[in-house]
Amino acid sequence: MDFDVIVIGGGPVGENVAWRTAAGGLSTAMVEKELVGGECSYWACMPSKALLRSGHALAAAQRVKGVVGGSLDPRAVLERRTGFTSDWDDTGQVKWAESVGIHVVRGEGEVTGEREVTVGGEVHRARLAVVVATGSVPKMPPLEGLDDTPVWTSREATSARTVPESLVVLGGGVVGVEMAQAWARLGSKVTLVVSGDRPLPRMEDFVGPLVVEGLRADGVEVLLNARAAAVEPGALTLRDGRVVRGAEILVATGRVPATKDGKPLVIDDTGLVSGVDGRWLYAAGDVTGRALLTHQGKYQARAVGSAILERSRGSEPEPWSAGQANADHVAVPQVVFTDPEVAFVGHTAAEARAAGRDVKVVDLDIAVAGSSLHADGYSGKTRMVVDERTRTLVGVTFVGQDVAELLHAATIAIVGEVTVDRLWHAVPAYPTISEVWLRMLEAYGL
Numbered sequence: 001m002d003f004d005v006i007v008i009g010g011g012p013v014g015e016n017v018a019w020r021t022a023a024g025g026l027s028t029a030m031v032e033k034e035l036v037g038g039e040c041s042y043w044a045c046m047p048s049k050a051l052l053r054s055g056h057a058l059a060a061a062q063r064v065k066g067v068v069g070g071s072l073d074p075r076a077v078l079e080r081r082t083g084f085t086s087d088w089d090d091t092g093q094v095k096w097a098e099s100v101g102i103h104v105v106r107g108e109g110e111v112t113g114e115r116e117v118t119v120g121g122e123v124h125r126a127r128l129a130v131v132v133a134t135g136s137v138p139k140m141p142p143l144e145g146l147d148d149t150p151v152w153t154s155r156e157a158t159s160a161r162t163v164p165e166s167l168v169v170l171g172g173g174v175v176g177v178e179m180a181q182a183w184a185r186l187g188s189k190v191t192l193v194v195s196g197d198r199p200l201p202r203m204e205d206f207v208g209p210l211v212v213e214g215l216r217a218d219g220v221e222v223l224l225n226a227r228a229a230a231v232e233p234g235a236l237t238l239r240d241g242r243v244v245r246g247a248e249i250l251v252a253t254g255r256v257p258a259t260k261d262g263k264p265l266v267i268d269d270t271g272l273v274s275g276v277d278g279r280w281l282y283a284a285g286d287v288t289g290r291a292l293l294t295h296q297g298k299y300q301a302r303a304v305g306s307a308i309l310e311r312s313r314g315s316e317p318e319p320w321s322a323g324q325a326n327a328d329h330v331a332v333p334q335v336v337f338t339d340p341e342v343a344f345v346g347h348t349a350a351e352a353r354a355a356g357r358d359v360k361v362v363d364l365d366i367a368v369a370g371s372s373l374h375a376d377g378y379s380g381k382t383r384m385v386v387d388e389r390t391r392t393l394v395g396v397t398f399v400g401q402d403v404a405e406l407l408h409a410a411t412i413a414i415v416g417e418v419t420v421d422r423l424w425h426a427v428p429a430y431p432t433i434s435e436v437w438l439r440m441l442e443a444y445g446l
């Protein structure tokens, strides 16, 4: 069949491209080989956060004097998780897609020519654009014995129907720390194997050690500088000869773009794939390798949808208009949903310095009236990185209980290029944890 736009991949990113072009009046097909809703809905964001939330709610309650008792019912937590995945059934998402005018095509799509996508032997043509939003797949490390050992990936870690008695987690990235804590709080005996001296190594250097403290408080055994060499059912052998045992072994060592060669599709800020003539091939989301995050992929999706619509009307998207994903370079926010939570946006101090910027770094404990009310003995840390030339923020990091909702203020300040002098006039309400903004600006020198 012919369409104006064909989107390959019906994850959150593909859905958002298709939604935008269909809403703009373009006939749009979305090709999906598994479940409409993608990894995020069924095996990533939603089930992983559902597995974590009950444990966090209980821990938060128990940090307030006067709350007595409380416990987790792992079976009910798993049931709640399963509810968020609609028991791995995409009927609801397909109905939504069709209700907004998207034509859903089931099957594996392949770009077989210019503006041409083949699905199960049937050739479909796109009058305007083909958009690749195929996401990413787990990256497996070179471990002896891996081919013969049934291990967990993030799919099993988010969809398991029972709590394993013990679990070894290989990899100190976001999946590793989140899943280690979720399963530990559900009663599994968890060992986290981290190859470097701290987990979450790409974040500010104080983040990893604070997350390790939180994991150890939950009984997770965290092995640092531990390099894995071989795996067999029930055991992971480290290069120094130590053997770590667990009923299940989760390999969480990163992801690669879902392309034939595992390489990312490099795009410009309107989503056009570099090196392809004719301005018809676009990509967005994990497959671009830009930022492996649902919200940022959906932002790219909105840019791609807008750019296709604008170009169909003969105009070109301007920088910082809806048709360009310019914030990818300055303000990508991310929350790691551990306890303590990690929330950060922008660049780390080290990245900013490496880019040649003259920055001032403000480090503070989160210790304000709001935090002391929020939890007895609240502890947390924050870092603000300020560009001294423009007096605007480059990056902000918070670590502590329930800091996720503080993040959007930082994102707005960075994207809006708000100076610290003007930020001074954004008065945080008393007594909220946001008052830490005032303390940071005072510590900066205002």
Ligand SMILES: Cc1cc2nc3c(=O)[nH]c(=O)nc-3n(C[C@H](O)[C@H](O)[C@H](O)COP(=O)(O)OP(=O)(O)OC[C@H]3O[C@@H](n4cnc5c(N)ncnc54)[C@H](O)[C@@H]3O)c2cc1C
Binding pocket: 008, 009, 010, 011, 012, 013, 014, 031, 032, 033, 034, 035, 036, 037, 038, 039, 040, 041, 043, 044, 045, 046, 048, 049, 107, 108, 109, 110, 133, 134, 135, 136, 154, 158, 175, 258, 284, 285, 286, 287, 291, 292, 293, 294, 295, 296, 297
């Ligand atoms: C455990 C885990 C937890 C996460 N938690 C968070 C979180 O809390 N917050 C956050 O922002 N991000 C999180 N992420 C990252 C997030 O899941 C991804 O960034 C997001 O899913 C990317 O969306 P996407 O649409 O690009 O790809 P996907 O969600 O991977 O969707 C791609 C879709 O394309 C389909 N597909 C692939 N190839 C083809 C083909 N040839 N033909 C047809 N269909 C095809 C796939 O079946 C899939 O449905 C998490 C990731 C993991 C693994």
Ligand SMILES: NC(=O)c1ccc[n+]([C@@H]2O[C@H](COP(=O)([O-])OP(=O)(O)OC[C@H]3O[C@@H](n4cnc5c(N)ncnc54)[C@H](O)[C@@H]3O)[C@@H](O)[C@H]2O)c1
Binding pocket: 141, 142, 170, 171, 172, 173, 174, 175, 176, 178, 193, 194, 195, 200, 201, 227, 228, 252, 253, 254, 255, 292, 293, 334, 335, 336, 337
């Ligand atoms: N809350 C969230 O926003 C959230 C949650 C989960 C995942 N995600 C996204 O999904 C993506 C994938 O997550 P991930 O944790 O799989 O990847 P990651 O890239 O964040 O972390 C992988 C980690 O594994 C380590 N590693 C690589 N090879 C190894 C080996 N052989 N042995 C031991 N360690 C090894 C790396 O040093 C790295 O720290 C991330 O980019 C993340 O942004 C986001």
